[in-house]
Amino acid sequence: MDNKIAAVKMRNITKRFGPVLANDKVWLDIYRGEILALLGENGSGKTTLMNMLSGIYFPDEGEISIDGKEVVIRSPKDAFDLGIGMIHQHFKLVDVLTAAENIVLGLEGKLDLKAAKEKIRGICDAYGFEVDPDQKIYDMSVSQKQTVEIVKVLYRGADILILDEPTAVLTPQETDKLFAVLRNMRDDGKAVVIITHKMHEVEALSDRVAILRHGQFIGDMPTRDTNAQEMTNMMVGHAVTLNIDRPEPVDPKPRIEVKNLTVRSIDGILKLEDVSFTANSGEILGIAGISGCGQKELLEAIAGLQPVESGSIQYIEDDGSREELIGKNPLSIAEMGVSLSFVPEDRLGMGLVANMDLSDNMMLRSFRKGRSIFTDRKTPRQLALDVVEELEVRTPSVATPVRRLSGGNVQKVLVGREIASAPTVLLTAYAVRGLDINSSYTIYDLINKQKAAGVAVLYVGEDLDVLLELADRILVLCGGKVSGIVPGRGAKKRDVGLMMTKIGGKTDE
Amino acid sequence: MNNKQRSPLFHIAKRSALRWYSAWAIRGGAVLLALVVCGVITSQVTGEDPIAVYKAIFEGSFGSSRKAWVLLQNIAMLLCVSLAVTPAFRMRCWNLGAEGQALAGALAAAACMILLGPKLPNGAVILCMIVTSILAGAIWAGIPAFFKAKWNTNETLFTLMMNYVATQLVSYYCVVWESPKGSGNIGIINPNTQIGWFPSIAGQKYLLNILVVALVCVAMYVYLNYSKHGYEIAVVGESERTARYVGIKVERVIIRTMLLSGAVCGLAGLLLVGSTNHTLTPTLVEGRGFTAVMVSWLAKFNPIWMILTSFLLVFLSRGAGEIATNFGLNSSFGDILTGVILFFIIGSEFFINYEIHFRKSGEKEETSNV
Amino acid sequence: MFDLFSFLPRAVVQGMPLLLGSTGETLTEKSGNLNLGIPGIMYVGAISGVIGSFFYEQATGGNVQPLVAILIPLGCCLLGSLLMGLLYCFLTVTLRANQNVTGLALTTFGVGFGNFFGGSLIKLSGSELPSVILTATSNVFRRSLPFAGKLGWFGKIFLSYGFLAYLAVVIALVASYILKRTRAGLQLRAVGESPNTADAAGINVNRYKYVATCTGSMIAGLGGLYYVMDYASGMWSNNAFGDRGWLAIALVIFTVWRPNVGVLASILFGGLYILHMYIPSGMNLAVKELYKMAPYVITIIVLVLSSMRNKRENQPPASLGLAYFREER
Numbered sequence A: 001m002d003n004k005i006a007a008v009k010m011r012n013i014t015k016r017f018g019p020v021l022a023n024d025k026v027w028l029d030i031y032r033g034e035i036l037a038l039l040g041e042n043g044s045g046k047t048t049l050m051n052m053l054s055g056i057y058f059p060d061e062g063e064i065s066i067d068g069k070e071v072v073i074r075s076p077k078d079a080f081d082l083g084i085g086m087i088h089q090h091f092k093l094v095d096v097l098t099a100a101e102n103i104v105l106g107l108e109g110k111l112d113l114k115a116a117k118e119k120i121r122g123i124c125d126a127y128g129f130e131v132d133p134d135q136k137i138y139d140m141s142v143s144q145k146q147t148v149e150i151v152k153v154l155y156r157g158a159d160i161l162i163l164d165e166p167t168a169v170l171t172p173q174e175t176d177k178l179f180a181v182l183r184n185m186r187d188d189g190k191a192v193v194i195i196t197h198k199m200h201e202v203e204a205l206s207d208r209v210a211i212l213r214h215g216q217f218i219g220d221m222p223t224r225d226t227n228a229q230e231m232t233n234m235m236v237g238h239a240v241t242l243n244i245d246r247p248e249p250v251d252p253k254p255r256i257e258v259k260n261l262t263v264r265s266i267d268g269i270l271k272l273e274d275v276s277f278t279a280n281s282g283e284i285l286g287i288a289g290i291s292g293c294g295q296k297e298l299l300e301a302i303a304g305l306q307p308v309e310s311g312s313i314q315y316i317e318d319d320g321s322r323e324e325l326i327g328k329n330p331l332s333i334a335e336m337g338v339s340l341s342f343v344p345e346d347r348l349g350m351g352l353v354a355n356m357d358l359s360d361n362m363m364l365r366s367f368r369k370g371r372s373i374f375t376d377r378k379t380p381r382q383l384a385l386d387v388v389e390e391l392e393v394r395t396p397s398v399a400t401p402v403r404r405l406s407g408g409n410v411q412k413v414l415v416g417r418e419i420a421s422a423p424t425v426l427l428t429a430y431a432v433r434g435l436d437i438n439s440s441y442t443i444y445d446l447i448n449k450q451k452a453a454g455v456a457v458l459y460v461g462e463d464l465d466v467l468l469e470l471a472d473r474i475l476v477l478c479g480g481k482v483s484g485i486v487p488g489r490g491a492k493k494r495d496v497g498l499m500m501t502k503i504g505g506k507t508d509e
Numbered sequence B: 001m002n003n004k005q006r007s008p009l010f011h012i013a014k015r016s017a018l019r020w021y022s023a024w025a026i027r028g029g030a031v032l033l034a035l036v037v038c039g040v041i042t043s044q045v046t047g048e049d050p051i052a053v054y055k056a057i058f059e060g061s062f063g064s065s066r067k068a069w070v071l072l073q074n075i076a077m078l079l080c081v082s083l084a085v086t087p088a089f090r091m092r093c094w095n096l097g098a099e100g101q102a103l104a105g106a107l108a109a110a111a112c113m114i115l116l117g118p119k120l121p122n123g124a125v126i127l128c129m130i131v132t133s134i135l136a137g138a139i140w141a142g143i144p145a146f147f148k149a150k151w152n153t154n155e156t157l158f159t160l161m162m163n164y165v166a167t168q169l170v171s172y173y174c175v176v177w178e179s180p181k182g183s184g185n186i187g188i189i190n191p192n193t194q195i196g197w198f199p200s201i202a203g204q205k206y207l208l209n210i211l212v213v214a215l216v217c218v219a220m221y222v223y224l225n226y227s228k229h230g231y232e233i234a235v236v237g238e239s240e241r242t243a244r245y246v247g248i249k250v251e252r253v254i255i256r257t258m259l260l261s262g263a264v265c266g267l268a269g270l271l272l273v274g275s276t277n278h279t280l281t282p283t284l285v286e287g288r289g290f291t292a293v294m295v296s297w298l299a300k301f302n303p304i305w306m307i308l309t310s311f312l313l314v315f316l317s318r319g320a321g322e323i324a325t326n327f328g329l330n331s332s333f334g335d336i337l338t339g340v341i342l343f344f345i346i347g348s349e350f351f352i353n354y355e356i357h358f359r360k361s362g363e364k365e366e367t368s369n370v
Numbered sequence C: 001m002f003d004l005f006s007f008l009p010r011a012v013v014q015g016m017p018l019l020l021g022s023t024g025e026t027l028t029e030k031s032g033n034l035n036l037g038i039p040g041i042m043y044v045g046a047i048s049g050v051i052g053s054f055f056y057e058q059a060t061g062g063n064v065q066p067l068v069a070i071l072i073p074l075g076c077c078l079l080g081s082l083l084m085g086l087l088y089c090f091l092t093v094t095l096r097a098n099q100n101v102t103g104l105a106l107t108t109f110g111v112g113f114g115n116f117f118g119g120s121l122i123k124l125s126g127s128e129l130p131s132v133i134l135t136a137t138s139n140v141f142r143r144s145l146p147f148a149g150k151l152g153w154f155g156k157i158f159l160s161y162g163f164l165a166y167l168a169v170v171i172a173l174v175a176s177y178i179l180k181r182t183r184a185g186l187q188l189r190a191v192g193e194s195p196n197t198a199d200a201a202g203i204n205v206n207r208y209k210y211v212a213t214c215t216g217s218m219i220a221g222l223g224g225l226y227y228v229m230d231y232a233s234g235m236w237s238n239n240a241f242g243d244r245g246w247l248a249i250a251l252v253i254f255t256v257w258r259p260n261v262g263v264l265a266s267i268l269f270g271g272l273y274i275l276h277m278y279i280p281s282g283m284n285l286a287v288k289e290l291y292k293m294a295p296y297v298i299t300i301i302v303l304v305l306s307s308m309r310n311k312r313e314n315q316p317p318a319s320l321g322l323a324y325f326r327e328e329r
Helices: A048-053 A076-081 A101-104 A114-125 A140-156 A173-189 A199-205 A228-236 A295-302 A330-335 A347-351 A357-365 A378-390 A406-419 A435-451 A463-470 A493-501 B020-048 B050-062 B065-090 B099-114 B122-151 B155-176 B207-226 B226-237 B240-245 B251-279 B288-298 B303-326 B333-353 C006-032 C038-060 C068-093 C097-127 C135-142 C145-160 C163-181 C184-191 C196-202 C206-230 C244-254 C257-276 C287-308
Strands: A008-017 A020-030 A036-041 A061-066 A069-071 A082-089 A160-165 A193-196 A208-213 A218-223 A252-262 A270-280 A283-288 A310-316 A320-323 A340-343 A425-429 A456-460 A473-478 A481-487 B008-015 B354-360 B363-366
Touching: A008 A048, A020 A036, A020 A048, A020 A061, A020 A199, A020 B020, A036 A048, A036 A199, A048 A082, A048 A160, A048 A193, A076 A082, A076 A425, A076 A456, A076 C196, A082 A140, A082 A357, A082 A406, A101 A114, A101 A140, A114 A140, A140 C184, A140 C244, A160 A173, A173 A193, A173 A199, A193 A199, A199 A228, A199 C163, A208 A228, A218 A228, A218 B354, A228 A347, A252 A295, A252 A456, A270 A283, A270 A295, A270 A310, A270 A456, A283 A463, A283 A493, A283 B065, A295 A425, A295 A456, A330 A340, A340 A406, A347 A406, A347 B240, A357 A378, A357 A406, A357 B226, A378 A406, A406 A425, A406 A435, A425 A435, A435 A456, A435 A463, A463 A493, A473 A493, A481 A493, B020 B050, B020 B303, B020 B333, B050 B065, B050 B303, B065 B099, B065 B226, B065 B251, B065 B303, B099 B122, B099 B155, B099 B251, B122 B155, B122 C287, B155 B354, B155 C287, B207 B226, B207 B251, B207 B303, B207 C244, B226 B251, B240 B251, B288 B303, B288 C097, B303 B333, B333 B354, B333 C068, B333 C097, B333 C196, C006 C038, C006 C145, C006 C163, C006 C184, C006 C206, C006 C244, C006 C257, C038 C135, C038 C206, C038 C244, C068 C135, C068 C206, C135 C206, C163 C184, C163 C206, C163 C257, C184 C196, C184 C206, C196 C206, C206 C244, C244 C287, C257 C287
Parallel strands: A020 A218, A036 A193, A036 A208, A082 A160, A160 A193, A283 A456, A283 A473, A340 A425, A425 A456
Antiparallel strands: A008 A020, A008 A061, A061 A069, A208 A218, A252 A270, A252 A310, A310 A320, A473 A481, B008 B354, B354 B363
16 A cells, blocks of 8 residues: 555644544545445544545644645535545435436536536436435435436545445445445545444455544554454454443333334324234333334334324323323323333433523423422432432533533433433434443443332344344334344344344345 | 635634623723724814713713713613513524514503593503503514424514514504694694603603513513423523423424513503603614624623613714714714614624634734734 | 406505515525514615605605605615615624624614614604605506506506515516526525635635625615505605514515515415405404415414424525634534
């Protein structure tokens, strides 16, 4: 590699967001004719680093050079001029415009949509994409939108491509297709960077891997010279042996019974189809599935936040009496005496109010208590103090707005509040996403304690290793349907993985 | 692209937090600077020396006890409308319809005075005025709120349009109830019987208004900061998804808060008709519905600070009015000065929310003031 | 009897200030700026033109050169409204201030500015009436094609207006064309819908906001000028312009952000404004006020219906009213 001139050299790049150090003196080289995997946990600063290359952020310190020449990238336009194109995780598309209009957005010269459509068709034919240039973005599925994004970058003739977690929203087939395209581009002599935290993608696709941890550059090496274990170690800092505690369930009884549940999104898309299962008290039911196959809708339907098309969700008391939860909102569920806690995926956008302090956030669940028209501020404050102490939340004080806390501490505040109401059912979605190892274990412990206390826990997770070690049973969803329910003990990762991509998990081969 | 220049001259970052006294120091600085600019403009236009100008501004408000009372009355009315829009703003619902809501209240109050005046005893008329005007204001705000809650209709544009519907409605009734015939004006209502006129307290005509608004101010402060409703408003304003997640009925909070907002506007209209003016004109509210937006925003939606910001704006416009009469200028001069001062304060918010990093020889500097 | 041939031309002259105002505001709103300062800007545009032509008429003693008599007020008007637009942009785009508050402050300022200088001119002219009359300039502005009078009803309806009226229609159609068919229009729409995306696509968001808002302000300023010089026959009196600025904003909503629709819609609004004079009961002054309410009521109905139908193309630009800061997190 040393004899090649790096297409991109980043030196001593530092970026701060307020008190948070997102990138700390990072060095990175990107070469043409090579696929580089930028690997790191959530929150390790991968996206921030690449955003500085594509002109979204400006580094506080450091230098960038392209083909040996030092450059200043002040805006995305500068980046385009240098041949850098980035496909963001959150698509940068204007909903009310058509695909073609989005693709030519930001270019110069006379607007000639006809010629543009021709060129788009040419690119699509060359790589096997399917894009209708006249389709409005708001009518498109997620993978169609991603295709538009990729075509957009190719249309501009970018030769340094950055893809931010491109597979998170794709089916396995779509992923394979994408990887084939990326390999073609590499063979064309383009520099390709793929941001990911999935080890198997690194191994399957990349030529070289660079690893970030906590905003710092840890190292890079040819992919063939390393292995998953070594990369994991570099990513997390030390060897991980996932020794998650899994006590035997004590006296499990049916608590939530879901029958033939069907849910459609507002746009009329089928999100859950004929889903049936039972969650028991004192047991962790893991829910596995690739991103967007109905986990969110399932939890929200149980929590009373998602309108349901048909089916039933029944809450079963200890004495066997049943209550229907469908058609109720969170408030009426609570009024029925069902103590249901929900740790949603979007912590700051849903579970907490980012601009409010810890005490006020504690009040979200309890502010209605009592007859008075005034809120009781003492109890939530005490609860906040307790949570800070018991869960070791690092915060200047309980009067600090939660948006200023780090991801792990935010999650501790949220989980702390949710379990404080002594729930009988606990729903968690991606409870450890973006958290460091220590915080993750704190959360596992908390969940296990709830399980020991007889709570029925529904745990939606993306990391199969964790699910396999934590859950007593695993419900696998695939495209909104139940692919199967397997016992957590003794389940094989490969089998569960297969079930995630195919109903029942059996291959035809 | 110039490769010699390594980086842009400066770049702007959001401040993590500024202590409240620094923030208010910046705002105070902006006001002072604005006053200097206004003084310069005025002395340019009039040829007077700036000291005389400032003296005139001060005398416009405190020159005589009558002027001081007018000042207080104007502060009270502006504050009342500002208090009205604040709950909606806290919910991030831009109620720009305070003008119309107050007019609707005023119309209802005047209607009671005119139509019921000859038939009912004074006490009953006043009771009717209170009930109907508050109701009218609430309805005027409730209509856009209903559509906002139900179909997410843009409330900024809707409430704005409702202002002019109200204005025309009042214009219509001004002709219908004109007195004397052919004047197109209502004139003083019930000038002889004084039915529907609110009583003076301790011989001061404006004291009642001031006391009522002071009460509303404290009540609004407590409501927004300590009541369950106030908490719900804050949660809905920050994040509707969070509100739904904890079971707050967002639609209901929107409608309820806008109804409250309109009701307080209706109260302002009631006070203007029943206590201050005893008449109804399409311009009765004098643009307070719009000024209130600025008062509330400048005070960061805090009712107590709003006393200060409404004082500031009324003080300035009274002062500018005084300059206008003293130096033989047109009374609209006050609007120009008010505009200039607002621009300075609006601009100063930038320096509270953002900081500028200059990149000179790798060192960082901060600007902290205008 | 309803006289369409005298009604239509009057509706047109009523409508043209609104058309200019709403075209300007549409361009502005397409960039994501909700400029509630438009009423103030139209005042400033009008008074700037009046000031220019006042001094020109004074200097020449009423013997005006037609071309100069047009260019001076036109230039003053454009300059005055441009400065207002720049001020709005500086506060909301560069300093990222709240758009509603800034716009309302601008309206306070602009209306005050107009009435103050209007009042000063009235004093200067020593007139008995509370108004300034610029007959000479107005005659130039109102000059229509010489043969228009000979063409009967056709000439009356289509050719009887001053050049600014035709300019207003042309501007509206050009603005529509630019928004729909050109690259600049496409990028502008993207800026208003999603500044983030536009920025990532390499579009200079701030420049687009500045250019669109300032151009929009100048167009709106022309609306003020048209009102004084053509509609009001060169007579400025304080507050005569009234609430037409807000009506222009209403027109933006009514046309669902389409200036070409505005051409006819503005005439409709203008017609509603004067309809009472052509209807038997219209002599009743009270009913007149109710007719004036009609434009606002139908605007509200359009606003409600379009939100109920929830068709994506008919919604306000998605980032309308929001300041853009690239590094927001």
